[in-house]
Amino acid sequence: MSRLQPRSKAISTSNLSSQSASANPTTSNVALAPTPDQPLFSAPEKIASGTSTRNLASDPASDRSTIFLIRRTLCSHLGDKGRSTPAPIDEILPPLTSSNEVDLQLYAFIAIIIREFVHTWYAKITPDPVFVEEVVKIIAHCTRALEQRLRKVDMESLLLDELPELLDVHLQAYRAANTSINPPPIQTNSREIYHALWPMPALSPVPDQENGPLSQQQRNNETLYRQMLVQGVLAVLLPTEDLDNDCLTTLVGQIFSEMILGNGVGGKASEPWLLWEGIMKIAEVIKAQISTPKVSEPVLKSPDSVNASESSKRGNILGFPIQKTFWMVLQYAFVGFTALRVLITTLATASALPSRLATNKPNGSPNDSSESQPTFSSGIVPNKRPIMKMKIWSTASHLLDLDFRMPWLSAMISMLQWSSIAGPGGLGNTDQIFDKILSHQIHTHILDSTRLPTLLLTLRTALFPNNTLAPPRTIPSPAEALLLRRKCALALLALVPLKVQTLYLGTSDEEQKIADVEEVLDVFSDSYCNKHLLYSVVELVVVRLMPEMGEKGVEELLEERLS
Known part of the structure; x- marks a missing residue:
């Protein structure tokens, strides 16, 4: 070894x-200079x-x-x-x-x-x-x-195109399975419809009841699927002599297949209440970051200020105070000037941004020709989609039901998206000016590798508080799960200004707003359907990291390595 x-x-x-x-x-x-194999x-x-x-x-x-x-x-x-x-x-x-x-x-x-x-x-x-x-x-x-x-994976395409596409498939299949076209008392099994729309052999057959024969058969198939997935990963990554050590590979395979995939992905992570709780905590963190506390100090009004306020009431223009109107106009002018300056500066520096066509490496270094992709005569890399055309935008629209609630806004966004790609200059096309700006912002704020240690630390403190196993979590009752979904809806509504809530949801009734947001969150209310989404995400990530598993089976990979 x-x-x-x-x-x-x-x-x-x-x-x-x-x-x-x-x-x-x-x-x-000492400053470390970047190299091509950074x-x-x-x-x-x-x-x-x-x-x-x-x-x-x-x-x-x-x-x-x-x-x-x-x-x-x-x-x-x-x-x-x-x-x-x-x-x-x-x-x-x-x-x-x-x-x-x-x-x-x-x-x-x-x-x-x-x-x-x-x-x-x-x-x-x-x-x-x-x-x-x-x-x-x-x-x-x-x-x-x-x-x-x-290093060879196109992270932009994975995070903004392929993973959102899986979520979009889940949304459409779940809503189609839970939309009844038959009048009562005729009922249909939503899980069977969902599984028919998005079949997955590991989750077959559809479980019937808690401890029924079909449920046990489905759990056995799921266990075999996890073990085969992990064995395939080990067959690709491990050296040949370690594959001969059955004891080691069995233990490592059990750790990953049962503890991580079984208890984590297929167990707790697929539960609706855990997903709602996670979304709620993320919303609370975002709310804490964007909200700034306002400290108000009591001000004693003097007789002169009282006289000034009375005189200001008399000096109105169309019902608005002169001073308030002046400061409002000045504030909007300042915001507009700042936005225009940022836009001009961004457009001026866009030509110096790294090209998306040169390499797949995160640092954007064009020196390594072994990882560069072939280009056509037009300069477009095969299968390199512009960011404006990726699935993240349509998935967000479907998740928010934008086509139903605000069709005019959905049509306007689609028109702008099409114009940026197929319009004059193709500013949003692959490696054009808007595409470079979006790619630079994504690598700066989302794919920043310096945040990975902090992210791992946060994940460890959440999963293992005090560096030990947390006490077993009490599974919420159905009533407690519904209450958790309501709290999650309230946390999401707190991120949106009140006027935007009323405009988008079309009502000022608070209970109706909460019910509408809960309807969106309801797409994660079935653990069996959630498993389809989570296992598909795991499969996609594994295949992108190890393309061999998309071309050969586990037995074929083991035969090739051990022959």
Whole structure:
């Protein structure tokens, strides 16, 4: 297994390790120049180690507590014999990615999973840590291979075109399945209609009742599907000699197929109440970021101010105060001037933005010709759709029922979209000025790799508070789930100004507004239908990362690797 160990990383720049800082006092401020093989994530930083348990931070999400968790779980038997100070973690454990900040968060996930789900039974069999060490090496090999493949994936197309298309299919199938065309008392099974519109072998047959024979058969098929999916991934990513180790591949396959896909994607994540709760929390976070508290101080009115207010009442123009009208006009003029200046500046600098046709690499470097795509004589890359034409726009329109509630606005947006692509100049076409601006904004605000460690940290604190398993969540009753859906609708309405709510929903009745938003959220009210969407998302991501799985079956891949 020594060949799985990659060559050493670059000199670290982190100041968490006092040992590395004292040994290299001049390297902490060295700027790393970008190269054609620049890593996918941010510049690598050395994971600090050698921290003492006496000075551990009280916050379990801090770097010191995370490092202590990793050392205690994965490194207790490595690297410390005959040393006055503990060895750094990145010298003991194999790197998972090209960024040590990302590695720190990923190893925290691995440490918690191994401690809670592997050590509980493996420690009763033998104290030998070699088995866990081999599992960590296999996971590290897979993550490094996935990072290399992730560089070649067109993330814009995946996030803005292919994934929204799956959501659009779910919306149309769910609404068609739950729209009854037969008068009562004739009833139809909405799940059977949905499954017929969007068939998935892993979710066949449609479950009949809680513990019926069809339900058990469906669960068995789903289990086999998850195992085959994970085995196919391991057959592509693992080296040949590791595929021969049935014990290791079985354990790693069970961890991913049952714990992550089974309990996570097919279990909790498909429950309606959990999806509504997640949407509600995201809406609350957005509301907290866009809202600014206004501090009002009491003002004592003097007799002069009272006389001034009385005189201002007499000086009105068509019922509006002169002073208020003046400041309103001045404010709108300032906003218009600022918007015009931003537009002119953006258009002037658009020519210097990187081209979408040069490469698929996130840094937009055109130096690597091995990843560039062939172009036609017109300069358009095959299958490279303009952002204005991607499915994200039509899916948002279908989700909000824009065609039904505001058909004039939907037609206007469609006209503007068509004009930007097929109109004079084709400003919204692939790699044109509007397309470059949108692509630049997406890479700056959405695909910013520096946010990945923070995102992983947030996910870890949500799934494993205090770096341990959270107490089992009480499944809400049907009445509590409906109450949670109502709270989610209120959180979404809080993001929209009151005038926009009234204009879009066509009513000023608060209860009717909440009911309309709940009707939109109702598309996630069936866990069986949600599984179709979530498993389709997993399949799409896997096929984009490993195109071999879209061309060959699992048995064929294993035969090819082991022959």
